[in-house]
Amino acid sequence: MEPAPERRTFTAAARTSVRDSQLRSNLRRATTTIRTRRGAAVAELPHWQALRAHGAQVKDDALSRLSELLVQLESEVVARGGRVHWARDAAEANRIVLELVTETGEREVVKVKSMLTQEIGLNAALDAAGISVQETDLAELIVQLAGDEPSHILVPAIHRNRSEIAQLFRERLPGAADVRDTPAALSAAARRHLRSRFLSARVAISGVNFMVAETGGMVLVESEGNGRMCVTLPDTLITVAGIEKVVPRWEDLATYLQTLPRSATGERMNPYTSVWTGLTDGDGPRHFHLVLVDNGRSRTLADPVGRQVLRCIRCSACLNVCPVYERAGGHAYGSVYPGPLGAVLTPQLRGVGDPAGDSLPFASTLCGACQDVCPVAIDIPRVLVHLRSRVEEEGRVGAEQLAMRAAARGLRRPVRWEAVQRLAARAARSDLLVGAAAVLIPPLRAWTSARDLPEVPRSGFREWWAGRAS
Numbered sequence: 001m002e003p004a005p006e007r008r009t010f011t012a013a014a015r016t017s018v019r020d021s022q023l024r025s026n027l028r029r030a031t032t033t034i035r036t037r038r039g040a041a042v043a044e045l046p047h048w049q050a051l052r053a054h055g056a057q058v059k060d061d062a063l064s065r066l067s068e069l070l071v072q073l074e075s076e077v078v079a080r081g082g083r084v085h086w087a088r089d090a091a092e093a094n095r096i097v098l099e100l101v102t103e104t105g106e107r108e109v110v111k112v113k114s115m116l117t118q119e120i121g122l123n124a125a126l127d128a129a130g131i132s133v134q135e136t137d138l139a140e141l142i143v144q145l146a147g148d149e150p151s152h153i154l155v156p157a158i159h160r161n162r163s164e165i166a167q168l169f170r171e172r173l174p175g176a177a178d179v180r181d182t183p184a185a186l187s188a189a190a191r192r193h194l195r196s197r198f199l200s201a202r203v204a205i206s207g208v209n210f211m212v213a214e215t216g217g218m219v220l221v222e223s224e225g226n227g228r229m230c231v232t233l234p235d236t237l238i239t240v241a242g243i244e245k246v247v248p249r250w251e252d253l254a255t256y257l258q259t260l261p262r263s264a265t266g267e268r269m270n271p272y273t274s275v276w277t278g279l280t281d282g283d284g285p286r287h288f289h290l291v292l293v294d295n296g297r298s299r300t301l302a303d304p305v306g307r308q309v310l311r312c313i314r315c316s317a318c319l320n321v322c323p324v325y326e327r328a329g330g331h332a333y334g335s336v337y338p339g340p341l342g343a344v345l346t347p348q349l350r351g352v353g354d355p356a357g358d359s360l361p362f363a364s365t366l367c368g369a370c371q372d373v374c375p376v377a378i379d380i381p382r383v384l385v386h387l388r389s390r391v392e393e394e395g396r397v398g399a400e401q402l403a404m405r406a407a408a409r410g411l412r413r414p415v416r417w418e419a420v421q422r423l424a425a426r427a428a429r430s431d432l433l434v435g436a437a438a439v440l441i442p443p444l445r446a447w448t449s450a451r452d453l454p455e456v457p458r459s460g461f462r463e464w465w466a467g468r469a470s
Contacts, residue, residue, distance in 0.1 A: 009359035013332040023159055023329050030158045031320045037266025038317060038373070044268070051259050056377040058252045059311035062213075062244075063301060069213040069246045070292065076216025080278020082288040090120035093293045097122060097205065097238055098129055100289050104236050106131075106203045112220070112227040113137035114207025115314060116242050116293060118150065118336040119349075122205070133205075134197050136226040138190050145172045151330030151338060153316035154264050159329055162186065194226065204234040204285075209260070209313065210253060211246045211290075217277040218290070219253060221260060221270040228274045237276075237285040243292050244301075244310040256313055259375035263315035296349035305386040309344050311376040316341075318370035318380060324363055333360060340370035344383040352387075352394050361387035421460045 017023060042048050062069055074084040085100075087093035101109060109126070111133050117123065123133045135144045142157040143150055146168055150156030157165065166181035169189055173179075176189040206227065210219040218239055220227050231237055247253070261267040279288050301307050319325045319339030330338030334356045335346040343360040350357040361384050370380040392404075410416050 008334055009356055010328075010332055010334070010363040011359060013334060014328040014363070017329045017332045018327050020329075022161075024327060026159055026161050027326050027329055029161075030155065031326050034155075034266060034320045038263060038320070039266075041262040041266045041268060045258070045262070051255055052375055052377045055255045055259055055313075055375055056308075056311055058247060058255065059376055060308075062247055063307060063310055066243065066246070066301065069248060070243060072213040073211055073216060073246055074290075074292075076214070077278060077288075077290055080216055082216070082278045082290055085289060085291045087291055087293045087295070089295050090293075093120050093240065093291055093295065094122055094125035096291055097240065098125060098131070100236070100238050100291075101126065101131055101203055102129075104203050104287075106236075108132045108134065108197075108201060109203045109205055110134045110136050110197055110201040110230055110234065111205040112207065112222070112230040113140050113156075114205070114240060115153065115336055116207055116295075117205065117240050120240075120293065120295060122240070134194070134201075136194055136198070136230055137222070138187065138224055138226070141190055141194070142168065145169070149331060150336065152319060153314055153337065153339070153341065155316075159331070198226075198229045198233055201234050203236045203238070204230040205238045205240065206231050208239055208241045208245055210256060211241060212248075212250050212253070213246050214249050215277055217250070217275050220274045221257070222272045222274075223265065223267075223270065225272050228272050231274055231276055232284050235285055236287040236289070238289045238291065240291045240293060243294055243297055260313050260315050263317040263373065263375040296351065299351065300345075300348040303348065303386075306344070306348050306383055308378050309341075309348065309383060311378055312341060312345070313376060314341075315375055317373040317375065321369040321373050323365060323367065323369075328363070333363065335360070340364065340380050340384075344378075344380055344387060347387050347391070352390050358391045358394075361385075361391060418462060421462070425457065425459055425463065 045051065077084050085096045087096055107130060109131060111117070111123075113135070126133050135141045137156075139156040139158075140150070142148075142160065142165055146157075146160075148157075152158040160168075162181040162183070165186055166179055169176040169179045169186060173189060173193055175192055179185050179189045206218075206220060208218045209221050211217070212219065218231075218241075220231065222228075231239075247256075257269065257273065261270045276284060276288075279285065297310065300310055316339070318341055319330075322339050325339040330342075333339070333342045333346070335342045337345050343363050347354070347357040347360055352358060364381075364384050366381045366384060368381050371378065374380065410420050
């Protein structure tokens with residue numbers, strides 16, 4: 001469903017990343033800053049909980065009549081001069097975009113940040129066809145120059161600090177050999193590099209944050225202005241969007257344009273909110289294409305518990321409060337979507353049965369912090385538990401499943417449970433402590449390496465009661 005250089009399980013990948021002290025320091029500093037700013041911005045709105053509830057309600061309404069709204073959206077886009085293309089999966093979406101770019105005769109495109117195009121592996125598909133792709137979002141540019149993978153939804157290069165970025169620019173960004181490691185200097189160097197690309201590009205590819213069914217409008221929010229240059233300057237604009245991004249009415253945006261920036265960056269509003277609706281003579285692109293992509297979303301929609309994940313507006317608030325993400329980093333998730341969102345979305349998009357995806361619902365402490373900050377009130381812990389059950393039902397858990405079955409057999413009958421208690425008490429009296437033994441048993445080693453088992457009593461209640469009665 002999506003490109004993955006390493007389809008390792010989360011446990012295997014995290015075992016490496018948690019040993020990287022620089023990575024953990026970068027993540028801790030960045031997420032702490034964003035959390036603090038978000039908390040202050042949200043506290044300004046006494047009706048925040050009402051906004052969350054309304055945002056969830058609008059999304060649930062849209063999902064309940066998704067096919068109807070998508071047909072309405074298509075009709076409005078076409079009526080305003082655009083063309084709509086439908087893609088069932090990543091391969092079909094990449095083929096459509098490649099054909100559209102090829103039709104223009106151009107061999108270079110500029111692209112504004114789009115998680116969906118990362119999900120389907122669009123850059124790699126275009127590169128294989130000899131078409132050069134220039135990322136224009138600053139963080140995406142950093143990731144592209146480094147030959148890296150994004151590790152955060154909103155801040156893809158969050159795993160790198162300013163010194164590392166400055167060194168990368170000196171080595172690989174034209175005209176930046178002497179750049180200093182200050183935000184202003186790094187931004188200026190990126191702008192100088194990108195400005196000529198914006199002015200010469202004839203084709204642009206964009207994502208969207210929202211699509212409005214009643215008007216056919218596309219909505220993109222960002223902080224740098226590069227997105228606006230992408231969607232206004234080129235002759236041809238190709239927008240690639242997941243089918244879940246549609247909302248029914250223009251007025252629905254009033255809620256999301258308050259909750260998204262506060263949840264994402266701790267700002268009251270986004271510096272740049274771009275809206276385009278079809279084509280206008282003499283203003284903006286002369287050709288507009290909308291590629292609507294499913295790629296596992298219909299399957300997710302069919303799950304009555306898991307479907308709420310499709311409410312997500314990609315704010316990344318759940319990542320910034322997650323203790324697991326802060327320590328393991330985004331690359332450990334092996335997906336474009338890291339953190340709690342990736343743990344509940346990736347397994348559904350890929351489908352149960354992918355070993356790497358199946359491991360993600362278990363990459364959580366179920367502390368509930370992600371649910372508390374979600375601006376559309378997704379019950380992420382509930383979905384995590386639900387997906388764990390689905391994985392277990394498919395028989396993908398291995399040692400844990402065997403352990404739970406053994407425990408079930410022991411607990412099902414009192415006689416068996418009494419026998420287990422007697423054996424444990426005898427082991428304790430003979431100093432063969434279960435805690436020490438568990439460390440040596442491979443299936444239990446992963447659990448006991450980070451936890452202490454409670455001490456096993458040397459006698460149980462039944463033995464005490466029997467002795468008292470006699």
